Amino acid sequence: MGRRIPMWQILLVIAFMVVSLMYTIVVVEGYMHTALILSGAFAAIIAIMNGYKWSYIEKGILKNIDSSMQALLILLTVGMLIGTWIAGGVIQAMIYYGLMILSPNIFLPAVCIICSVVSLATGSAWTTAGTVGIAFIGIGSALQIPDAMTAGAIVSGAYFGDKMSPLSDSTNLAAAMGGANLFDHVRHMVWTVTPSFIIAVTLYFIIGMKFSGSDASMESVDQLQTVLFDNFYISPILLLAPVAVILLVVFKIPAIPGLYAGVWLGAIFAIVFQGDSFGNLLGINMYEGFTSSTGDVFVDTLLTRGGLSQMFYSAVLVLCAMVVAGVLEGTDMLKIVSEKLLVFCKNTGSLVLLTLVTCIACNILCADQYVAIVLPGRMYKEAFEDRRLKNKNLSRCLEDAGTITSALVPWSTCGAYMSTTLGVSTVAYLPYAFLNLINPFVSLFYGFTGISMEKMTEEEYQAVLRKREQDRNEMVS
Numbered sequence: 365m366g367r368r369i370p371m372w373q374i375l376l377v378i379a380f381m382v383v384s385l386m387y388t389i390v391v392v393e394g395y396m397h398t399a400l401i402l403s404g405a406f407a408a409i410i411a412i413m414n415g416y417k418w419s420y421i422e423k424g425i426l427k428n429i430d431s432s433m434q435a436l437l438i439l440l441t442v443g444m445l446i447g448t449w450i451a452g453g454v455i456q457a458m459i460y461y462g463l464m465i466l467s468p469n470i471f472l473p474a475v476c477i478i479c480s481v482v483s484l485a486t487g488s489a490w491t492t493a494g495t496v497g498i499a500f501i502g503i504g505s506a507l508q509i510p511d512a513m514t515a516g517a518i519v520s521g522a523y524f525g526d527k528m529s530p531l532s533d534s535t536n537l538a539a540a541m542g543g544a545n546l547f548d549h550v551r552h553m554v555w556t557v558t559p560s561f562i563i564a565v566t567l568y569f570i571i572g573m574k575f576s577g578s579d580a581s582m583e584s585v586d587q588l589q590t591v592l593f594d595n596f597y598i599s600p601i602l603l604l605a606p607v608a609v610i611l612l613v614v615f616k617i618p619a620i621p622g623l624y625a626g627v628w629l630g631a632i633f634a635i636v637f638q639g640d641s642f643g644n645l646l647g648i649n650m651y652e653g654f655t656s657s658t659g660d661v662f663v664d665t666l667l668t669r670g671g672l673s674q675m676f677y678s679a680v681l682v683l684c685a686m687v688v689a690g691v692l693e694g695t696d697m698l699k700i701v702s703e704k705l706l707v708f709c710k711n712t713g714s715l716v717l718l719t720l721v722t723c724i725a726c727n728i729l730c731a732d733q734y735v736a737i738v739l740p741g742r743m744y745k746e747a748f749e750d751r752r753l754k755n756k757n758l759s760r761c762l763e764d765a766g767t768i769t770s771a772l773v774p775w776s777t778c779g780a781y782m783s784t785t786l787g788v789s790t791v792a793y794l795p796y797a798f799l800n801l802i803n804p805f806v807s808l809f810y811g812f813t814g815i816s817m818e819k820m821t822e823e824e825y826q827a828v829l830r831k832r833e834q835d836r837n838e839m840v841s
Contacts, residue, residue: 366415366695371704373414374697377407381688381729385775396775397684400731404687411695424694428686432732432777434620436682439675439781441623442494443653446670446785448630449498449605450654451645453638456592456667457602458499459506463585468507468575472568475500475514476521476799480561482610483525488532488619489771489778492522493785495606495626501786502666506588509575515788516796519771520564523800527763528557534733534767541741542748542759549763552756555816556764556806557799564798571796588663595658597637605629669787678780685731685775692729693739698722702743712751716761716811719744720804723765732777733770737762749828752820764807768800 381403388399408421449455466474479500483492497518504514526532528550539549592598605626612622627650634640634649648655653671656664692698702722709715719740726736741762748758770778774790783790794801810816820828 365420366411366417369410369414369695369697369700371700373410374700377403377410377692377697378729380406397681400681400684400688400775404684404691407688407691407695407697411691414695416695421691421694425687425690428690428693428732428735429683432682432686436679436777437620438490438623439679439682439777439784440672441620441627442490442781442785443670443672443675444627444650445494445623445630446498447649447651447653447672448627448634448645448670450656450667450670451638451640451649452602452605452630452633453596453598454602454605454630454633455499455502456596457598457600458496458606459502460589460592460598461600461603462499462503463506463589466503466507468509469572470569471504471507471509471575472513472517472572473565475504475517476524476565476568479518479521480524481521483522484529489519489522489526490781490785491609491619491623492525493518493782494623495609497522497786501788502588505662505666506585507575509572511786511788512792513571513796515782515786515793516798517568518786519782519793519797520568520799523768523771523797524557524561527767528553534737535763537734538737538741538759538762538767539756541738541745542757542762543745543755544759545756548756549759552760552816552818553763555810556760556803560799560803560806563802567798587660591658591660591663595663599637602633602637605633675784678784681775681780682731682777685777688729689731689735693735698726698729698739699743702740706744706747709747711812712753712814712817713808713812715744715747715751716757716817717808719758719761720765720808723762724769724804727766727770727773727776731773731775733767736766736770740766746832749820749825752825754818754820754824757817761807761811765804768803772797772800 384399384403385396388394388396408418411421412418446455479492479496482496483489500518501511501514505511526534529535535550536546539546542549608629609622609626612625631642631645634645635642640649649671651672653669653674654667656667658664702718705718709718722740722743723736726739727733741758745758748755770776771782772790772794773779774783779790782793786793
């Protein structure tokens with residue numbers, strides 16, 4: 365290990381990363397991958413100048429890449445899932461029947477609510493976006509609702525469930541990092557997520573009012589249904605694929621096996637109902653994605669997607685982000701920043717503010733929601749306890765900013781997944797992901813007003829102090 369890196373050098377690293385990313389995205393409209401790699405290299409140079417050996421830095425990078433492997437495998441599997449589901453007519457059936465029950469003026473709030481229910485049941489925002497989310501994009505396009513708005517409603521609903529479901533890995537992780545009981549943690553989040561969700565759904569209702577059932581939108585709906593029915597076998601039996609995947613997740617089958625089951629169901633449906641060949645599925649649809657050739661430009665654009673190769677851009681982006689995260693976390697740069705900031709925490713509100721900002725900064729700089737939960741959880745646990753705040757206050761803050769804002773960062777694992785899966789850039793859907801934008805501010809309101817910020821009893825506080833002393837003794841021994 366090297367020596368403690370000076371604060372001014374850490375700020376230089378952060379500035380380099382922010383400027384290079386903004387220049388790449390805004391000015392030259394280039395690829396973020398190179399900006400992230402250059403930022404990682406610059407951070408490594410600073411670390412080496414402070415006595416860190418490359419072998420140590422490399423271990424930190426590889427450790428972070430290893431932590432992202434599950435996310436990358438899910439990302440690639442969803443690519444195959446989309447390819448086989450379109451080849452099997454599953455997505456087409458979801459769109460066809462969805463158009464029968466959803467009208468333009470209630471579409472956006474309905475999307476948010478339905479996605480929240482699916483995500484609550486499965487505990488996975490990713491599964492929600494990769495199944496019903498894709499269908500909603502198609503339905504919204506037919507109803508002449510901008511894809512960015514639809515994607516924003518999908519992300520809002522998906523992250524409501526991901527945040528509140530006891531089945532969610534991020535929910536369990538936040539409770540563990542805060543030292544809170546899982547169900548105490550979930551109940552405590554009702555304070556922040558309920559008003560955020562109500563406000564978000566209300567905003568979707570207001571926006572949706574301008575999308576009335578015009579003749580143009582109804583004609584496009586009829587045309588889409590006709591093209592789908594004429595070119596694909598459409599039947600309710602095709603809906604068994606998404607139902608099966610959701611049930612597998614509900615019954616606690618791990619995400620990757622559950623998604624693979626969905627892939628093979630899609631493949632079977634493609635062969636049995638759509639007349640596809642097994643060789644074509646393996647050689648083209650699973651790898652390159654499905655290519656629609658109905659002759660209708662809108663339908664062909666909508667259905668030409670999926671495949672393993674279409675996820676490579678996002679997968680490599682995540683790997684590049686993990687390089688930066690490995691250097692920043694492995695050399696304690698972010699930890700040093702937080703220690704400096706804790707000096708300015710004079711009350712509960714400022715401590716909550718610092719926690720929320722650190723979670724968001726971790727999502728931006730480390731590009732991973734798990735880091736944005738674990739790192740601030742480790743940093744501020746004692747600070748919350750010293751103010752005699754119950755552990756569930758910290759765990760709630762970790763979710764209110766760490767989990768919720770992860771999908772709003774283009775180069776994060778969650779942002780990359782959502783944009784690639786839904787076919788809408790993160791920057792485009794960000795203004796419409798109302799729940800994700802509102803929730804941190806609701807949490808901040810509670811921090812400064814003290815509402816719902818439950819305090820420990822004297823007995824609970826003394827138990828915390830005894831536990832700390834016990835942990836220190838075990839470390840020494």
